[in-house]
Amino acid sequence: MNPANGTSSVTKFILLGFPSLSRLGRDLTCALLSFIYAGTLAGNLSIVWAVLRDPRLQDLPMYILLGNFAWLEVGYVTTTVPRMLFDLMNPGVPISFHACFVQFYVLFSMGTTECFLLAAMALDRYLAICHPLRYPILMSPQSSWLLVASCWLVGFLWFIGPVALISQLSFCGPNTLDYFVCDPGPLLAASCAPAPWTEQTFYTTSYLLLFTTFLFILTSYGLVIRAVLRLPAGAGRHKAFSTCISHLAIVGLYYGSLLGTSVTSGKVVTLFYMVGTPFLNPLIYSLRNKETKEALRRTLLRGR
DSSP states (O other): OOTTTSOOSOOEEEEOOSTTOOHHHHHHHHHHHHHHHHHHHHHHHHHHHHHHHOHHHHTOHHHHHHHHHHHHHHHHHHHHHHHHHHHHHSTTOOEEHHHHHHHHHHHHHHHHHHHHHHHHHHHHHHHHHHOTTTHHHHTOHHHHHHHHHHHHHHHHHTTHHHHHHHHTSOBOSOOEESSSSOOHHHHHHTBSSOOHHHHHHHHHHHHHHHHHHHHHHHHHHHHHHHHHHTSOSSHHHHHHHHHHHHHHHHHHHHHHHHHHHHHHOOHHHHHIIIIIHHHHHHHHTGGGOHHHHHHHHHHHHHHO
8 A cells, every 4th residue: 555645556666767778888877877976976065165164265155155056966966866876786676655755855855946046146146246335234144044044945845735746646556667766757647547736736836936046047147247248348347257157057057957858858858957967067167266276275285
């Protein structure tokens, strides 16, 4: 019996992943994922470490946001990649009903928190460039931590209702999910009967999140770019453009891969979104930042 409602015969799911891969293909994919996972952990944890070890960065709003964003990426990939590696090495081993829905909830909650953190980073740059005199007051360290805490809190509350609704569905079998993570699409397809209201609730919640945060980010950076273009040419203008372009690259990578996932529903696109973007984010944004690299150098020298 299903612990969720007592009516379904499915208590475990089998994540098929990439069933067409040969043994060699699984080994190569496992090696590639392991490399990307290790690189993601190294890049993002180095940013967290630099922010925690350098007192000068701990009071700067941008680095408070960056440190939390990097820590979020660590949690995001840890929610998915270890299970992917396990399934590649042990195909056919099921995941329990409860573990599947825990992964589903944590994965989407962290993705939601990432949307809000990207919006918070856009707000920070808007206030810093468009309202520089009021910026120290509006984005004090206390205000920054309150903003970050709000992103985490709302992020982990956003999908509680939709996930609970899907968990209450009856799953009659087969218990195979043609995916590599517990995702709403395969789960809804595996339910005993269509659930249009549950499906509509989930996708309405998802699209509301994506469109509102994306529109906020675009509006903020539109105002930022307009303000930067009014600055005289020089180092300040170049630095502002460099920061904006790096952040917009992350936004484009994140929302672009999300759009590709929703349009194609392809496994490769989804895999890139879940694994590739957390790996590239430190390289695109944080580790290109001069102050972050200097903080890493100082902490390494201090350690020696």
